[in-house]
Amino acid sequence: MQANPDVHSMDAVLDKLYGEVGSPEREAFRQEAYSYCIGQLIQEARKQEKITQSELAKRVGTNKSYISKIMNGTVEPGVNLFLRIVNALGLKFDIVKPIVQM
Known part of the structure; x- marks a missing residue:
């Protein structure tokens, strides 16, 4: 695979497109990409x-259609629903303070 000489960085590509x-x-675009990634992780x-999807929806108190929209990145679940999904899937969610390197 040859590198495209017109592309110098991903940021340059995103700057050109979005x-x-x-801005x-x-x-x-960033929000849409973030929602899609969250949906893919849940899926x-x-x-x-x-x-x-129906079983997950039942476990968290919503419907299959909404779960599908989350997984497609069409909607982003609120914090409460997101944490219920995490719990229903046997996952763990940690909030940590990043280590700042000098």
Whole structure:
């Protein structure tokens, strides 16, 4: 595979496609990408647990359609629902303070 000489960094590609960091277009893209990644993480954990979307929905008190939208990145669950999903999938969620290196 040959490198494209016109592409110098991923940031340059994103700048060209979605505007510079901080622009409304770039922020919208970042949010969409984040939602998609969260959905994929939930979907993979659900598959590892061998439960259906319907079963997960039942465990967390929502419906299959909403679970599907979360997994597709169409909607981002609120914190309460996200933590119920994490718990229902037997996962752990930690909030930690990052180590700052000097």
